[in-house]
Amino acid sequence: MLFSEKEIMDKLSNFPGWTIESKALMKQFHVKDFVTALRLVNSAGEIAEELNHHPDVLIHGWNNVKFMISTHDAGGITSKDFELIQRIEKLKI
Numbered sequence: 001m002l003f004s005e006k007e008i009m010d011k012l013s014n015f016p017g018w019t020i021e022s023k024a025l026m027k028q029f030h031v032k033d034f035v036t037a038l039r040l041v042n043s044a045g046e047i048a049e050e051l052n053h054h055p056d057v058l059i060h061g062w063n064n065v066k067f068m069i070s071t072h073d074a075g076g077i078t079s080k081d082f083e084l085i086q087r088i089e090k091l092k093i
Contacts, residue, residue: 001074001078001079002071002074002075002076002077002078003076003077003078003079005020008020008025008077011082012025015027015082015085015086015089018085020077021068022068023070023075023076023077024056024068024069024070024077024081025067025068025069025070025077025081025082025085026066026067026068026069027066027067027085028064028065028066028067029064029065029066029067030063030064031063031064031065031093032063033062033063034059034062034063036063036093037059037062037063037064037065038059039093040065040091040093041057041059041065043091043093044057044067044088044091045057047084047087047088047091048084051080051083051084051087053069053071053080053081053083053084055067055068055069055084056068056069067085067088069081069084069085
């Protein structure tokens with residue numbers, strides 16, 4: 001079930017740095033080096049596989065990782081997206 005814009009904004013208040021952009025939840029992480037960026041992507045990838053819910057990921061520069069998360073088959077943002085960002089936020093990278 002898709003969340004309304006108000007529901008999304010209410011839920012995002014619990015996740016600093018995450019925004020909504022083009023029907024997706026988005027956050028850019030700035031980490032200390034390229035190896036840490038890879039570690040973040042790989043750790044998030046393991047979670048995504050476990051949840052069977054895969055984000056769009058971009059590594060740019062050498063230490064920036066951008067996640068874009070939405071439920072593509074639903075056409076927007078669902079509880080699956082918030083479960084994934086919650087798990088990503090708990091990563092100790």
